[in-house]
Amino acid sequence: MTDSATSAEQQAAYSDDIYEDAANWHVNTGEEKIHPKQAAGKWRKLKWLTHSIWLILFIGPFLRWNGQQAILFDIPDRQFHIFGLTILPQDVWMLALVLLFFAMLLAAVTSIAGRVYCGFFCFQTAWTDLFMWLEDKIEGVPAKRRKLDAAPWSAEKVRKKALKYFLWVVISVLTGISFVSWFTDARQLWHDIFTGQASGTAYGIIALFTAGTLVLAGKLREQACFWLCPYARIQGVMYDKETILPTYDFHRGEPRGRLKKGKLVEGNGDCIDCKQCIAVCPTGIDIRMGQQEGCITCSLCLDACDAVMEKIGRPKGLIRYASMDEMEGKKPLPLFKRPRVIIYLTIITLAIAGIIYGVTHLGAIEVKVLHGRSPLFVQRSDGSIQNKYDVKILNKTVKDIPIKITVSGIDGLQLKGAEETLLAKKGKTGSYIMFVNVPSEKLESERTPIVFKAVNLDDPTQTSSYESMFFAPK
Ligand code: SF4
Ligand code: SF4
Structure with a gap:
C-alpha cells in the first residue's frame, strides 16, 4: 500500500467519524x-x-x-x-x-x-x-x-x-x-x-x-x-469593528461542503461542514453564522477546527481571532490609535500608579497628631512655652510592638509624656497626651513646624512621622 493510499483511507475514516459526531449535534435553545x-x-x-x-x-x-x-x-x-x-x-x-x-x-x-x-x-x-x-x-x-x-x-x-x-x-x-x-x-x-x-x-x-x-x-x-x-x-x-473575536473566515470557508472520499470537492471552500466547531462549543453556537452574543470567547472551536484543517492538509486558522474590519479586508488600526483603548489604558495606568503609591506608603505603624486647641499654648512659671498634643499611634501589624516617640524642629524643646516606651496593641489605635516645652528665647515666630516620629523598637526600619505646629505668643 502506498503512502498516499494510506493517507486517503485515513482521511476517509476520519471524515466518517466527524460526520457521525455532527449527526448528534443539536442547537441549544435552553430546553436541553x-x-x-x-x-x-x-x-x-x-x-x-x-x-x-x-x-x-x-x-x-x-x-x-x-x-x-x-x-x-x-x-x-x-x-x-x-x-x-x-x-x-x-x-x-x-x-x-x-x-x-x-x-x-x-x-x-x-x-x-x-x-x-x-x-x-x-x-x-x-x-x-x-x-x-x-x-x-x-x-x-x-x-x-x-x-x-x-x-x-x-x-x-x-x-x-x-x-x-x-x-x-x-x-x-x-x-x-x-x-x-x-x-x-x-x-x-x-x-x-x-x-x-x-x-x-x-x-x-x-x-x-x-x-x-x-x-x-x-x-x-x-x-x-x-x-x-x-x-x-x-x-x-x-466592542467595535476592530475588536478581535473568534471568527469564521467565510471567504476561505465558503462554499462549504462535505469531503468526498476523504477529499475536498473541487470548487468548495475549506469548511468541510464537519461541525466539530459546534460539537466542542460549551454554549452550542455555530460560529460560522457570524459573531454572536452567546460566544464566551473560549477559543475551543479554534482548536477543533485547527485539528480538522491539519487532518485534511489545509492551513490552520479557518476559525481564528480576527476583527470585522479584517474580514472586510481593511487594515487593522494599531492599539494606540484606538480612542477607547487609549482611554481605558490611561485610567488603568493612573489606578496602578495610585495602588503602587498606596502599597509603598502603607507602613506597619502610623502616627497622627492633633494639636490641643484650648488654649493653643500656656506660658509656664519658668518662662517657657508649652503646647499640648494628642498623639495617635496605629499598629497595623499582627503583634504588640514597643514604640518610641521623639519630636524635632526647635532647638532645646522638651517632650513630656513619652519618657517611657509605649506599647502599641496589634491592629489598634492608641491615644497618648503629650506636652512639648520650648524656652521662649528659642522661639522666633508665633508658629513653628515640628515633627513627631514614631519608631518600632523591635524593628527600627519601621517608622512614621507627622508634621505638626508649635504655637507661641506674638
Ligand atoms: S470545524 Fe472547521 S471545517 Fe468543521 S464545520 Fe467548523 S469551520 Fe467547518
Ligand atoms: S469561542 Fe467558544 S463559545 Fe465562542 S463559538 Fe467558539 S467554542 Fe463557542
Missing part, C-alpha cells in the same frame, strides 16, 4: 442540556492554566506568610491581611483603586479581544469546565452521555451518576470551605468543621456555596452566562 465534546489543543491548555489562578486564590488562606495566614479578611477586627500586607479601613481608598483597575482592565480587554475574561478567567467557566471534564471521564463522550441520560435507571446508570455527583459535591464543599477560610483562621476552621465545632454561620455559608456551585456549574452551566451574568449583557457596548 448541551453535551460539548472535550477539545484538545493549545487554547484548551491555556484555559486550564488560566483557570488554575482560582486554585491559587482558594488555597491562599491555607498558606502561611511570616507565620501568619497569607490571605485573611478579618471582618471583626476590620483588617485585611494579604501576603504580609495589612490593609485597614482607612486604607480603603486603595480598594476603590483596585476595583477601578479591574473594571477598566475588563473594559480594555473586552474592547481588544471580546469576552476573553468569560472564556479564560471567569469562575463560572472554570468550575463548569472542571465539572464537564469529570462528567466526560465518568459518563463518556457526548453521544454516550446523551444515551445514558435517556436510558432507564439501571445499576450502571446509578453507579455513574452517583460517582459524578459525589465528586461534584466534594468540589462544591471544598469551594465553600475555601471561601469561608478567607474570613477566619483557615486551619482552625478545617479542624472545627470536622469536629462539629464550627459556627452555624460557617456551616450555613458552606452549605450555600455547595448548593450554588452545584447548581451553577453542574446544572445551569452556559445558561448562567446567557441569563444570569450582567457582564454578558453589557459587553456588547465595549
Whole structure:
C-alpha cells in the first residue's frame, strides 16, 4: 500500500467519524442540556492554566506568610491581611483603586479581544469546565452521555451518576470551605468543621456555596452566562469593528461542503461542514453564522477546527481571532490609535500608579497628631512655652510592638509624656497626651513646624512621622 493510499483511507475514516459526531449535534435553545465534546489543543491548555489562578486564590488562606495566614479578611477586627500586607479601613481608598483597575482592565480587554475574561478567567467557566471534564471521564463522550441520560435507571446508570455527583459535591464543599477560610483562621476552621465545632454561620455559608456551585456549574452551566451574568449583557457596548473575536473566515470557508472520499470537492471552500466547531462549543453556537452574543470567547472551536484543517492538509486558522474590519479586508488600526483603548489604558495606568503609591506608603505603624486647641499654648512659671498634643499611634501589624516617640524642629524643646516606651496593641489605635516645652528665647515666630516620629523598637526600619505646629505668643 502506498503512502498516499494510506493517507486517503485515513482521511476517509476520519471524515466518517466527524460526520457521525455532527449527526448528534443539536442547537441549544435552553430546553436541553448541551453535551460539548472535550477539545484538545493549545487554547484548551491555556484555559486550564488560566483557570488554575482560582486554585491559587482558594488555597491562599491555607498558606502561611511570616507565620501568619497569607490571605485573611478579618471582618471583626476590620483588617485585611494579604501576603504580609495589612490593609485597614482607612486604607480603603486603595480598594476603590483596585476595583477601578479591574473594571477598566475588563473594559480594555473586552474592547481588544471580546469576552476573553468569560472564556479564560471567569469562575463560572472554570468550575463548569472542571465539572464537564469529570462528567466526560465518568459518563463518556457526548453521544454516550446523551444515551445514558435517556436510558432507564439501571445499576450502571446509578453507579455513574452517583460517582459524578459525589465528586461534584466534594468540589462544591471544598469551594465553600475555601471561601469561608478567607474570613477566619483557615486551619482552625478545617479542624472545627470536622469536629462539629464550627459556627452555624460557617456551616450555613458552606452549605450555600455547595448548593450554588452545584447548581451553577453542574446544572445551569452556559445558561448562567446567557441569563444570569450582567457582564454578558453589557459587553456588547465595549466592542467595535476592530475588536478581535473568534471568527469564521467565510471567504476561505465558503462554499462549504462535505469531503468526498476523504477529499475536498473541487470548487468548495475549506469548511468541510464537519461541525466539530459546534460539537466542542460549551454554549452550542455555530460560529460560522457570524459573531454572536452567546460566544464566551473560549477559543475551543479554534482548536477543533485547527485539528480538522491539519487532518485534511489545509492551513490552520479557518476559525481564528480576527476583527470585522479584517474580514472586510481593511487594515487593522494599531492599539494606540484606538480612542477607547487609549482611554481605558490611561485610567488603568493612573489606578496602578495610585495602588503602587498606596502599597509603598502603607507602613506597619502610623502616627497622627492633633494639636490641643484650648488654649493653643500656656506660658509656664519658668518662662517657657508649652503646647499640648494628642498623639495617635496605629499598629497595623499582627503583634504588640514597643514604640518610641521623639519630636524635632526647635532647638532645646522638651517632650513630656513619652519618657517611657509605649506599647502599641496589634491592629489598634492608641491615644497618648503629650506636652512639648520650648524656652521662649528659642522661639522666633508665633508658629513653628515640628515633627513627631514614631519608631518600632523591635524593628527600627519601621517608622512614621507627622508634621505638626508649635504655637507661641506674638
Ligand atoms: S469551520 Fe472547521 S470545524 Fe467548523 S464545520 Fe467547518 S471545517 Fe468543521
Ligand atoms: S463559538 Fe467558539 S469561542 Fe465562542 S463559545 Fe463557542 S467554542 Fe467558544
